[in-house]
Amino acid sequence: MKPPTLRIPDMTTAPLGIRTPDQRLRVFVSSTLKELAEERKSTRSAVERLHLAPVMFELGARPHPPRELYRAYLAQSDVFVGLYWERYGWVAPGETVSGLEDEYILAPALPKLIYIKETAGEREPRLGELLNQIREDDTASFKYFSTARELAVLVEGDLATLLAERFDQSRRTETAPSSAPAPTPAPARQEARRLPVPLTELIGRQTEVEALERMIGVDGARLVTVTGPGGIGKSRLAIDVASRLSGEFAGGTYFVDLAAVHDPLLVVNAIADALGIRDAGDTPLKAKVIGALRSRKMLLLLDNFEQIIDAADTVSELLVEAPQLHLLLTSRTLLRLSAERGFEVGPLELPALSGRASLAEVIAAPAVALFVERVHSVKPDFEVTESNYIAIGKICVALDGVPLALELAAARVRLLPPAAMLARLNRRLPLLEGGPRDLPVRQQTLRRTIEWSTQLLNAQEKNLLSALGVFDGAFSLEAVEAVAAMTAEAPETMPTDILTLLGRLVDNSLVRQEDRGEHAYFSMLSTVKEYALEELQRAGTLEYLRRRHADYFVALATAASGQLLGAQQGRWVEQLGHDRDNLRSAVRYLLDKNDLRAATRFAWSLYIYWWVDGNRGEVVGWMQEVLDAGARDGAKLDGLARAIALYYTCAISFWQDPDDRVVPGLTESAELFHEEGDAAGEALALVSLALAMLVARTPDPPRAEQVMERSLKLFSDSGNLWGQAMALVTMGRVELLQQRTTEALERFRRSLALARQVSDELGEGVALNHLGWASLFLGDRDAARNAFSESLILSARLAHGEGIAYGLEGFVAVAAAGGDVDTAGALLGASECLRELNGIYNAGSFSFHSSFVEQLRGPATAQQFEAARTAGRALTSAEAVDLALRV
Structure with a gap:
């Protein structure tokens, strides 16, 4: 197809006068009638918007006018507009050419604007000959178009340009000497x-x-x-x-x-x-x-x-x-x-789909507003209701707020209600087809848009783009270099100069880059990722790269394991947080491949990270899959894998049915760790076993204390200072429940000293929080406040949600003990909301602030306290921490 051009016709032989509005210029429109009826209507509208007069046979002439009639029309016209598609037109009796061609022949002196409609079929041979003649005519401008709407825009714009040209020439002709050559025309003011x-x-x-x-x-x-x-x-x-x-x-x-x-x-x-x-x-x-x-x-x-x-x-x-x-x-x-x-330009703002998101909040998000507006264009009676607004919000989130994706999805609402569409969005590209016909062809489906975006890439850049499809969420440069680097196994498909190639993908807006701390991280839109995965499948390299991806993150987890208990804890927690989606993806791959040994050891090496980041509940689900697989085929589940899986599935939920499931499970876990010679694993399982005994239907502190003595000895014998610190905190908690507060205080102090010795901020925070409670129970409010402050600051620095919630509850008690009803209520509301939104459970036996709260629920302060509590639920985590530290 020849690219569209606009050649301004030679005006030296055309009239140069410009008519005033009461003597409007006339635009003769030539085309077959029935074939291009819609195009004729849109052309007429375009002409009239410029306040010109369209000359068209349907405005008064019969369908096949004699030669004399359209000759007379042409004689009265100032501009010739020709519309052509597939038909040559009717040849009247006694004539050798159709009226369509004759009109063109009879308009040699008029400026001619020619528009040719694109076709997937065949043009009649004689029309093809006419179009070849037009292409060779230097007095005619021609362009291609696809739709009547596109044609209207072209006609309006080209007529405006033509008239500006004529006006400029007529003005200069009046003042320039007749012997002077015509100067280069300059554009007139365009609105x-x-x-x-x-x-x-x-x-x-x-x-x-x-x-x-x-x-x-x-x-x-x-x-x-x-x-x-x-x-x-x-x-x-x-x-x-x-x-x-x-x-x-x-x-x-x-x-x-x-x-x-x-x-x-x-x-x-x-x-x-x-x-x-x-x-x-x-x-x-x-x-x-x-x-x-x-x-x-x-x-x-x-x-x-x-x-x-x-x-x-x-x-x-x-x-x-x-x-x-x-x-x-x-x-x-x-x-x-x-x-x-x-x-x-980034995606449109997405709705916040938290548990508290209302219909009004969701539809106010720009991405949702665009989606709904476009739905109304294809389904005017569509309504956003309480039953479908969450599905609509999730659709917009799944499509990353990309306007074209939202528009293409909206077109499907005629066939699929939001819930059904959401279920199909795991395969986005096939769903997002059938866009508006007046969009460029490349934008009528999202796949075409992405393919068009990759046309400027060379082979290595395309290969790298495809390789990036194995990553989920954000990914680091180091990860890309490790996963997509050239190897002997697939040298022909893997790019070599990763940094340069990745820069090209960023430059072409196929990959986004952002700085996170000291590292550069990258990401792709979900639709681009899906396209990349399809390219990997087509090339047969998907499995190879998924294995490399999993190997890299297993190695990263192994390296992190030794650093999560020392001075680098905060840095590693932050980095692993950036890699969270890819860590999940790696575990998923190992589970899907039934590599249970690797999956459990991977989960175990990141124990501290899962705890700080608040993802231990997710790990429980993975480990339950391991146990289920082991039940189907016990030979594939070794002793250490089962010990780890039992620990996670029982220790994380030690307050749920401890007598029937958790205590037996943790007991078996400790025994399996012992058989495998893993003293640290056994000791940690015993810590959780003791905690489970404390929240049993009939708590057993003496037995828990015995278990903890065994745990502490194992940690001490192996020189594990972090483990000793954890064991001492648990032993102190047992003593608090037995009202041996002075002994508990000493345990917490020893735990804090050990945590500081190994620079473990998580352990410090835990020990300080317990130290605060022991001090408060002993009547030392200042010491309690200082301990809670240090603990809360450490938890906030680590972004440890559970630690923040415990810290806020400590200050609830401090404020209540000081008679500060408003602050105590606000902090309680904030901590409750934080736990709810982040899924942080607090077992009743571990909640020390309840007795302090009850003091404020008497007749004199109950109403004031509840009002403050409600207001506190609206605080952000940072605002609540700031309020607590001002107590």
Whole structure:
């Protein structure tokens, strides 16, 4: 298909006068009638919007007018517009050509704008001959189009350009000497309507619009490049901003569509076309363009610049030669020019789907607002209700808030209600098809959009993009280098210079980069990830790369294991938190492959991380799978694997049926660790066994104390200081329950000293929290407050949700003991909410603040306390910590 062009017809033989509004210019529209009925309607509307007069047979003539009639029509017309598709048209008796061709032949002196509709079928042979004749005619401009709506935009824009050209020539003809050559035409002022007219409202981009307006209109940035992946809405945003800024540019605001331009040398031609500048060959076209731009304050919107990025030098030259020119570009990658200011467009804001999210809060999210608005365009009676709003919110989250994905999904609501659509979103790309016909073909399905975005990549860049599909969530440069590096097993598919190639993917907006602490992390949209996985499956390398992915994160977990109990604990917890999704993915792979030995040891090496990060409950689910698999085939589950699996499934939920399941399970776990020669594992299992005995239906502190003596000895004999600190805290808790507070205080102090000796902030926080309770029970409120403060600060630094909740509850008691009803109530509400939202359970036997709270529920303070408690539930975790530390 020949790329669209706009050649301004030679006006030397055409009339130059411009009619006033009461003598409007007439536009003759030539086409077959029935075949292009919708296109004729849209063309008529476009002509009338410019206050011109359409000349069309359906406005008064019979279907097949004689030659004399359309000759008379043509004689009265000023512009010829020809519309062609597949049919040549009817040949009247006695004639050798159809009326369609005859109309073209009879209009030699008129400027001619020709529009050819794209077809998947075949054109009639004689029409093909006519179109070949038109293509060779230098007095005719021609473009291709797909839809009636697209045609209307083209006709309106081209007619406006043509009339501006005629006006400029007629004005100069009146003043220029007859012997002087006609100067290069300069573009006349063009209004905002010359920009594409969006058919829908821009939703959820107010912040971006204001920022771009400020960059160009206030800060005076002359080159702004709007970047982002395909389907993110770069063009729509830029058009809206250009429209808003049109009044700031006396020289006009122009739209240059570069989607069909693949040769950097043709950028100047595209700009010239948009400005109405002819390339007659008399002067270099670039010189003409610069001449037209040099003295005008003008804004050019260059859309889809990414495939001609090598034309950056041309952009730089235009900015130098035309000091009042401003350029707004959309591209998947930056131009890397010194004058350039980049503006990255991200996904729309997503709804917060917490347990407290209301219908009003969900539909207020920009992503949901766009989705619902687009649904209404295909299903006007659609309603957001209490029964479907959560599913709608989850759809938007699953699609990452990408506007094109949301629009394509919305089109499916005619067939699938939200809940059914959500169930199918595990395979997004097949679902997201059938977009609006007036979108570019590449955007009518999300797969095409992604494929179009990869066309600029070389083979190694494409291979790396596919390899990244094995990662979940954010991933580090180190992980990419380890997983996707060249190996002897698959040298032909793995890229070598990872950093450079990854940079190219970031530049092309297929991968996003962000700094997290000292490390660079990367991520992909879920739809791009799905595309990458499909490419791996097609290439047959998916299994190989998933294995490498799992091997890398198993090795990372092994390295972390030795560092999670020392001075580097905070750093490793933070890093593992960044890698959380990939850690989960690695475990999932091992379980799916029935590699139970590797899965359990992986989970065990990250014990401290799961605890601090609050993910131990998730580990329970994995370990239950291990036990279930072992029950099916005991030979595949060795003693250590079963010991670990039993520990996790029982120790994490020691308050649930301890007599019937937990105590027996932990007893077996300790015995299996003993048989495997793992003293630390046995000792840790005994700690949890003692805790389970404390919350049994009939608590047994003496027996728990005996178990803890055994645990402490195991830790001591092996020189495990961290374990000794944990054992001492548990022993002190046993003593607190027996009201031996002074002995408990001493245990907590020894535990704190050991934790500090190994620089274990988690252990310090646990010991300090217990030290605070012992001090409070002994009547030393100042010592309690200081201990709770240190504990809370450490927990907040580690982002340890459970530790924060315990710390807030300590301050509930301190505030209650001091008669501060409002603070005690607010902190209780905040801690309760934190536990609920994060799934942090607190066994009744471990809750020391309850007795202090009961003192405030008497007749005198109950109402005040409950009001404060309700208000406290609205506090964020950080606000609650700040309030506690001010007690």
